[in-house]
Amino acid sequence: MSRIHFREPRFGHGDTETPRKDSFCVSVALWLAWALLLISLASCGHETQKAEKTAIPVRVAAVENFTPRTGERYSASVEPARHVNLAFRVNGFVQYLHQIGAADGHMRSLEPGDMVTAGTVLARLRQEDYDIQLKQAQSQLDADREKEKAARAQLVQAQAASTRAEADFARAKALIESQSLTQPDFDAAKAQYDSTRAQVEAARAQLEAASAGLHAADAALASARLALQDTSLTAPFSAAVVQRNIELGALVGPSLTAMSLADLSSVKASFGGPDVVAVHLKRGAALSIFAEALPERESTLSLGSPAKAEPVPFVPLSAVVRPPEGATGFAVMVVEGNQAHRRAVAVGNTYGDRIAVVHGVKPGERVVASGATFIAEGDNVEVIP
Numbered sequence: 001m002s003r004i005h006f007r008e009p010r011f012g013h014g015d016t017e018t019p020r021k022d023s024f025c026v027s028v029a030l031w032l033a034w035a036l037l038l039i040s041l042a043s044c045g046h047e048t049q050k051a052e053k054t055a056i057p058v059r060v061a062a063v064e065n066f067t068p069r070t071g072e073r074y075s076a077s078v079e080p081a082r083h084v085n086l087a088f089r090v091n092g093f094v095q096y097l098h099q100i101g102a103a104d105g106h107m108r109s110l111e112p113g114d115m116v117t118a119g120t121v122l123a124r125l126r127q128e129d130y131d132i133q134l135k136q137a138q139s140q141l142d143a144d145r146e147k148e149k150a151a152r153a154q155l156v157q158a159q160a161a162s163t164r165a166e167a168d169f170a171r172a173k174a175l176i177e178s179q180s181l182t183q184p185d186f187d188a189a190k191a192q193y194d195s196t197r198a199q200v201e202a203a204r205a206q207l208e209a210a211s212a213g214l215h216a217a218d219a220a221l222a223s224a225r226l227a228l229q230d231t232s233l234t235a236p237f238s239a240a241v242v243q244r245n246i247e248l249g250a251l252v253g254p255s256l257t258a259m260s261l262a263d264l265s266s267v268k269a270s271f272g273g274p275d276v277v278a279v280h281l282k283r284g285a286a287l288s289i290f291a292e293a294l295p296e297r298e299s300t301l302s303l304g305s306p307a308k309a310e311p312v313p314f315v316p317l318s319a320v321v322r323p324p325e326g327a328t329g330f331a332v333m334v335v336e337g338n339q340a341h342r343r344a345v346a347v348g349n350t351y352g353d354r355i356a357v358v359h360g361v362k363p364g365e366r367v368v369a370s371g372a373t374f375i376a377e378g379d380n381v382e383v384i385p
Contacts, residue, residue, distance in 0.1 A: 055382045059370035060335050061319060063361045065311040066351060073351075075299065076271035076289065082237065082263035089230040091253040092125030094246050109248075110259075114241045122259055123246060125231040130224065137224040141217035148210035155203035162196035169193035239263045312348060312356040319367045320347060320355060332361060333368040333375050335383065340368060340375045 097109040098120060110122065172189035175181030239261035246258045269289055291299060315332060323331045323344065330347050333340040345360030361367065366383075368375060375381065 055338075055380045056340075056371065056375055057384045058333075058335070058340070058368045058372075058375065058381045059385075060366040060383050061316050061369035063313050063315055063357070063363050063365045063367060065363050066314045066354070066356065067311045074271045074273050076269040078267050078269050078289075078291070080239075080262035080264055081266040081268060082239070083242070084236060084239075084261050085257045086122070086233055086236075086259045086261065087254055087257050088125060088233060088252055089254055090125065090130070090227050091251070092129065092231060094123060094248055094250050094252060095126045096121075096124035097246070097248055098122050110241050110244055112241050112243055115238070116235045116241065116261070117238045118235055120235045121232050122235055123233040125252070127228060127231050130228040130231055134221070134224040134228050137217065137221040141214070141221050144210065144214040144217040148207070148214045151203065151207040151210040155200070155207050158196065158199040158203040162193075162200045165189075165193040165196040233258055235261060237261075237263055238265070312358070313361055313363055314351065314354045314356045315361065315367050316369045317350065317353055317355050319369045319372055320345070321372045332357075333372045334361065335366045335368060335381060338380055338382070340377075340379050340381050342377045 098116070099107040099109060100114060102108045110116070116122065169189045169192070172181055172186045176183070176186045240263075241259060242262045243260040244258070245256060246252055252258060269287075319332050320330050321332070323329060323342070329344055331342050331344050334343050343360055346358040348356030348358045350356075368381070
């Protein structure tokens with residue numbers, strides 16, 4: 001700010017005291033005038049700055065009436081009745097893919113959208129590796145079967161020898177008691193009896209081992225046979241191909257989903273809704289579904305009767321705010337003139353990016369749609385496009 005200097009008038013030697021006093025009064029008056037001018041300018045600048053600060057730019061939207069056409073609507077996803085991901089249980093190279101006739105008359109592999117019937121062999125791995133394993137398992141089973149047969153025959157022989165030795169030992173005991181048999185002959189009969197009994201136990205253990213080996217070989221053969229069967233991927237039901245992730249010559253295994261199938265003979269719609277609606281649903285009730293893929297239809301699911309739908313005021317979702325701290329419910333900022341006023345409202349259902357207002361506003365009123373959270377009661381606002 002510029003400094004203003006006032007110089008007191010000087011008088012000559014002949015001047016009296018009265019002119020000096022008048023000059024002082026003029027100086028004081030000038031000081032007061034300048035002070036009042038500066039205060040007035042500062043006050044105007046402050047008021048202008050305050051007015052510019054309180055004028056908050058906002059976007060507004062008019063409250064409009066909306067009539068739901070078919071009751072409450074919810075977004076739904078349509079899913080097939082059955083969906084399955086198919087994979088090979090064994091590893092191998094893809095040697096065959098199911099072929100169908102193409103539009104140009106040539107044959108081509110299955111692609112997403114193609115239909116297949118139940119039992120169709122969709123793909124097959126190279127079978128030579130598993131044929132070899134099957135033959136090896138069959139050979140091992142035959143060998144173990146012969147071992148079991150020989151062990152069984154050996155047990156029969158041991159049991160026959162033990163039976164004869166047991167009869168000889170019983171006769172020797174009777175003779176030794178009547179002193180008709182010498183002690184060495186008795187001891188020989190007892191030794192033969194004990195030996196044949198041990199042979200029976202050994203033959204029985206050998207037979208048990210051979211039988212266990214035979215069961216293991218039989219299980220190995222069954223596993224090899226199952227592995228050979230698992231080189232083919234078969235459609236479990238008639239369905240559409242949703243995805244194919246394999247190609248001829250590719251090395252695949254159980255970790256890879258080879259194909260995905262979907263049964264489109266019937267479909268189901270999945271949707272989420274509030275608890276107040278879910279409690280009124282009943283099993284077997286008919287619901288209206290509108291598909292976006294069909295002309296003049298939407299991808300939604302409708303609950304309720306269109307006859308019950310009535311016009312309701314609605315505002316943008318962004319216009320609804322929470323009241324000040326400590327209050328409950330919802331509110332909107334209504335623009336009246338160039339000021340915003342908070343008004344409590346009761347809200348209803350949502351319709352896209354808008355929400356119904358059951359109580360609190362009337363059609364035609366303007367509410368702040370953008371910037372409502374930054375406005376306080378009575379703030380001056382400037383409506384922008």
